[in-house]
Amino acid sequence: MSQDSGRDPIAFVDQRLGAAATTRKALRYVFPDHWSFQLGEIALYSFVVLLATGVYLSLFFESSLSRTVYDGGYAPLAGTEVSRAYASAVRLSFDVPAGLLIRQTHHWAALVFVVAIVMHLMRIFFTGAFRKPRELNWMIGLTMLGLALVEGFAGYSLPDDLLSGMGLAIAQAVAMSIPLIGGDVTYALWGGEFPGSPEFHSRLFITHVLLLPGALAVLIALHLALVVRQRHTQFPGPGRTERNDVGSPMWPGYALRSLSLLAAVCAVLFLLGGLVQINPIWQWGPYEIWEGTNGAQPDWYLGWLIGALRLMPNWEPHVAGYTLVPNPFWGGALFPAGLFGLLYAWPLIEQRLITRDTSRHELLDRPRDNPVRTAAGVAILTLVVLVFGFGSSDRALVTAGFAYSLQLTVTRVAVFVLPPVAFLVALRVCRELRDRDAHPLREWDGGYVRRRPDGGFEVVPEPPRSSAPPPR
Amino acid sequence: MRRLLRAIVALLVGTRAVRGAARGEQPEQTEADPRRREIVSTPRRELVLAVLLLAAAAFAIAFVVLILGGDPVQWEAVTLGGAFACLAAALGYAGLKVVPQETEVEERPQLEGPEAEEQLRRTLAAGGDGVSRRRLLTVAGLTAGGSLAAALAVPAISLGPAVGEAPFRSPWRRGRALVDEHGEPISADDVVEGSHLTAFPADADPRELGSPVALVRVAPDTLRLPPERRDWAPEGLLAYSKICTHAGCAVSLYRYPLSEDTTGEPPALACPCHYSMFAVREGARVIGGPAGRPLPQLPLEIAADRTLRAAGPLSGAVGPAWWGVRRT
Numbered sequence: 001m002s003q004d005s006g007r008d009p010i011a012f013v014d015q016r017l018g019a020a021a022t023t024r025k026a027l028r029y030v031f032p033d034h035w036s037f038q039l040g041e042i043a044l045y046s047f048v049v050l051l052a053t054g055v056y057l058s059l060f061f062e063s064s065l066s067r068t069v070y071d072g073g074y075a076p077l078a079g080t081e082v083s084r085a086y087a088s089a090v091r092l093s094f095d096v097p098a099g100l101l102i103r104q105t106h107h108w109a110a111l112v113f114v115v116a117i118v119m120h121l122m123r124i125f126f127t128g129a130f131r132k133p134r135e136l137n138w139m140i141g142l143t144m145l146g147l148a149l150v151e152g153f154a155g156y157s158l159p160d161d162l163l164s165g166m167g168l169a170i171a172q173a174v175a176m177s178i179p180l181i182g183g184d185v186t187y188a189l190w191g192g193e194f195p196g197s198p199e200f201h202s203r204l205f206i207t208h209v210l211l212l213p214g215a216l217a218v219l220i221a222l223h224l225a226l227v228v229r230q231r232h233t234q235f236p237g238p239g240r241t242e243r244n245d246v247g248s249p250m251w252p253g254y255a256l257r258s259l260s261l262l263a264a265v266c267a268v269l270f271l272l273g274g275l276v277q278i279n280p281i282w283q284w285g286p287y288e289i290w291e292g293t294n295g296a297q298p299d300w301y302l303g304w305l306i307g308a309l310r311l312m313p314n315w316e317p318h319v320a321g322y323t324l325v326p327n328p329f330w331g332g333a334l335f336p337a338g339l340f341g342l343l344y345a346w347p348l349i350e351q352r353l354i355t356r357d358t359s360r361h362e363l364l365d366r367p368r369d370n371p372v373r374t375a376a377g378v379a380i381l382t383l384v385v386l387v388f389g390f391g392s393s394d395r396a397l398v399t400a401g402f403a404y405s406l407q408l409t410v411t412r413v414a415v416f417v418l419p420p421v422a423f424l425v426a427l428r429v430c431r432e433l434r435d436r437d438a439h440p441l442r443e444w445d446g447g448y449v450r451r452r453p454d455g456g457f458e459v460v461p462e463p464p465r466s467s468a469p470p471p472r
Numbered sequence: 473m474r475r476l477l478r479a480i481v482a483l484l485v486g487t488r489a490v491r492g493a494a495r496g497e498q499p500e501q502t503e504a505d506p507r508r509r510e511i512v513s514t515p516r517r518e519l520v521l522a523v524l525l526l527a528a529a530a531f532a533i534a535f536v537v538l539i540l541g542g543d544p545v546q547w548e549a550v551t552l553g554g555a556f557a558c559l560a561a562a563l564g565y566a567g568l569k570v571v572p573q574e575t576e577v578e579e580r581p582q583l584e585g586p587e588a589e590e591q592l593r594r595t596l597a598a599g600g601d602g603v604s605r606r607r608l609l610t611v612a613g614l615t616a617g618g619s620l621a622a623a624l625a626v627p628a629i630s631l632g633p634a635v636g637e638a639p640f641r642s643p644w645r646r647g648r649a650l651v652d653e654h655g656e657p658i659s660a661d662d663v664v665e666g667s668h669l670t671a672f673p674a675d676a677d678p679r680e681l682g683s684p685v686a687l688v689r690v691a692p693d694t695l696r697l698p699p700e701r702r703d704w705a706p707e708g709l710l711a712y713s714k715i716c717t718h719a720g721c722a723v724s725l726y727r728y729p730l731s732e733d734t735t736g737e738p739p740a741l742a743c744p745c746h747y748s749m750f751a752v753r754e755g756a757r758v759i760g761g762p763a764g765r766p767l768p769q770l771p772l773e774i775a776a777d778r779t780l781r782a783a784g785p786l787s788g789a790v791g792p793a794w795w796g797v798r799r800t
Binding site for chain 2: 190259260
């Protein structure tokens, strides 16, 4: 029994690590089932794709702004003097086998990564999954969202194409606009003015390929460790209580389905990466400070910041000829800081001001179950979507002909009017649904709890249609 | 229709919803104990699974052949994506149709324990047994920690220079010629009404933020410059810094309405990033968008050979503002 033939891997590992009992327990770990619980997994698997494709790219990318003459396979740029970063990014797109596929897949994965995080965030918010005991994990998740935005921005700023340079110039202006400390902190980060500091590109590179991915990896590990420690939330249902988890065990069903999701994420990203062009840097051209373009759009997750910068009136307080608060501060720094601050504080706000409920919650709310929370979430979402939409105002002008000034006026009014309206509508809808307990798209499919003569309780299915509406 | 919708949703979310919806109609919902285990594999299903796996292998091999043959990126995507899609289908099929289908109940671990918390408190407190001068030690410890943190943070000052009052230097001086991006001098006659040129200072770095200027021509009688700039625009030629005072993008659009009477909009330089508008006739006054101050103007003069020269430095600080920067 204890012989060490080396033929039995389970015995081999267990005799050295004593891992058999733990592994068996892990294989029977229960995952509650609901499609919305997969959103976080999609983010995780996008991150896996990002790491794998990113490593491949880093083997070919040259992080240097020193000048060189491009002589690769893209004829229109032949003989142009460009930076080595730009030249190598174009070269890996045209002259490295599968280089373009991997580069575009990397970019698409970054977009999907942030989409999945935002969807996951909304799922957590609207079902109240952030409540005690999960407030810390909510904050870790928000931090990862913030890091993912910066990481994505740093990534598309690396190739030193025109879009990179314009983005970095705006980012520097926003950072400098922070009152009092902005100028000095920005100069420390950028190593001086932009463009011009030779160190900056190396800093950007190490930030993108090591510091932020490392921080994200640590936070992901922490995020998952907390989930395992606290176990999963679940929607209410038969046999589900605050003290248990009902669902599929890890082995074999859940593991196979989750790996299937990983493969599906890979499939979608590689198909996008090869079939749908993204960020054609050879079309934008190399960055020069005197050039600009209004056809190129930044990655989607920056749209709300562009929109906020554009939406702000040209308000720039100054005293005796000296600027106090430069304009980019309002839309580029204060707006996102306020939004993230509100989200970080939400579990506390809800606990102290709205529900006054300090007990633990393992069973999820449906959005209607907490109308004020849902309405607040809808209002915030309305504001962000309006501002985000205005980030595409120039595209709306070019493609649909909506006058820019008209869009500006309408959106400036709408950001004050629509969120409160959305709040009231969502509040009303939630209360109505909760009171009638009807699903907006489905017929009544619940059951009734009935007390039996012997004192126990039982759930009976739907009574005949003619009976009275379900009791409140 | 509902079934079709369900099928689409199921494809999108990993087919779990179908089972949930199907289960919802069974009386099982009324049972208190949701545990169950179902053996579902059939030889036919195992065959389907094997076919899906082999399809994934076929796509993967096709990808290898393509890479070695250097085929276009679209085929790389179809083969590699196809391989992963078949693998996803195979794993999903295995997870839902082949392996035992189980619903299990797991008790949650008890997180908090008041007794354990109390013991922890006592253990922590016991570490200070016999220590009497706690306040002194606390103050001394905090002083040491704070000083060390400061010492370790100080090297950060070498990360970059301190920001001055006007860090964006400008090479523009009186008499400096305006050249194009190839270094050729620009003649006054090169600038026609309705178009705009980018000009750089001769013999200077064009990549400095203070270098590029946008050059336009307007009818001289339409100029409405401040009185002290009366001589800055010979023949209606105007030069403004090309770096937006809002967020530092290149002000690379020039709006020149063909009929001002109908649009009511004067000629203006526009920034494509956040659409700040600068009226060129009025010293680049901001007439729209978020910019907080006008573009600095470069006074011009026309030399005897009709080439353009700067008649002085730029009128103000170039580029975006920050705390305490002088606005003019």
